[in-house]
Amino acid sequence: MRHLISIKDLSDRELEVLVDKAEEYKRIFKKQDPNEVQQNHLKLLGRTIALIFSKRSTRTRISTEGAATFFGAQPMFLGRDDIQLGVNESFYDTTKVVSSMVSCIFARVNSHDDILKLTRDSHVPIINSLCDMYHPLQAICDMLTIKESLNYKRNKLRVTWVGDANNVVNDMAIACLKLGMDFTVATPPGVELSPIIVDAAREISKRKGSKLVLSHDSVEAVKGAHVLVTDTFVSMGEEYAKVAKLKQFQGFQVNQELAQYADSNYKFMHCLPRHKEEVSDEVFYSDHSIAFEQAENRLYAAMAAIDVFVVNKGDFEA
Known part of the structure; x- marks a missing residue:
């Protein structure tokens, strides 16, 4: 299972693929051809993508929820006041529970160590949506x-x-x-x-x-x-x-x-x-x-990440 932690962890080719996919999804989104839209909407229909956000956000939240919806998934926003993380529940327990019910977790957190904890214990791909070290x-x-x-x-x-x-x-x-x-x-x-x-x-x-x-x-x-x-x-x-x-x-x-x-x-x-x-x-x-x-391009970057890490299960050439 592949996670998106930082650009440093990607090969040159993998980075190129993500940028090219973002460009392609921008074309599809702008064109709004019914057949292409439906084809992509069915890819994650009936699935859920969680957004664990410890920090407020405008572009990251809108782009992530928009990208999840594009692929037919239901985005679930979990802010710091919405779940027990850091209050009555450990990172390990939260990660195990949330990842058992969703197809992917976008995490906007404080420390890079929080991202590493998520990747260590999650059953599904973790997309780093900002930590104090990286913003891929x-x-x-x-x-x-x-x-x-x-x-x-x-x-x-x-x-x-x-x-x-x-x-x-x-x-x-x-x-x-x-x-x-x-x-x-x-x-x-x-x-x-x-x-x-x-x-x-x-x-x-x-x-x-x-x-x-x-x-x-x-x-x-x-x-x-x-x-x-x-x-x-x-x-x-x-x-x-x-x-x-x-x-x-x-x-x-x-x-x-x-x-x-x-x-x-x-x-x-x-x-x-x-x-x-x-x-x-x-x-x-x-x-x-x-x-x-x-x-605006944050939307298409999120689409590319979902396509590679969730739809294609980490296969960059699919």
Whole structure:
């Protein structure tokens, strides 16, 4: 049984398959051909997909429930106030019970260890829908968005991340490098990418001929970039440190002054929700921004994950 834990755990080919499937399901969903819709709707008809969410969500919940419904499954949302997990019941007991009644569990949790506990004891595939270390569904969605906008298969692209070293950049860096794109990470002094990610990224870089650059100079990092990406400076659970973090991240807002150093046809991405300290309105709402297209693509990334890990039981070539 295969689980989706991180992009690092996928082969290059497996990542390509997930992105290509997301692209194909987007075509099917947009076309709304009755025969194709019915054919896919029957794949999981009568089945249930559980969503165990310890953290609030907009895009992840909507996309997961929408994807489950597309395949005919009934999505079951289990928020932290809906079940006994962490109150009167252990992770082990909850996992055993829930996984005995559903076909898949999408888990949006706090720690990476929670994901590992789920995968260890579950009877069904676990799809990591965010933990403090990884966010693979976001990375699949992001690769589809870049492919649609700039076609990384035909063009040598340079993607630059400006901001915090968090779960989103961890999977995005690995995904970009696996697909042959160069990836630059610009973080404030004292904020470093995880050594686990750096080691894995450098191995991929050697194999693929793609380049990883780590920098604390936002201007230098942005020069010539085809894609600019940022995310929240204050992650969920870090609200207590907001004042200190905003001071630390001064000079790392993606604005017109910074973006002028990027490629003239650059694209801007943000996984949302966004705050003005991360990106100015002038950039976020400009013609360069593909953040809302990116948000929509979360639906098709979830479809691809369900198709591979649930419908086809982990067979990427089915």
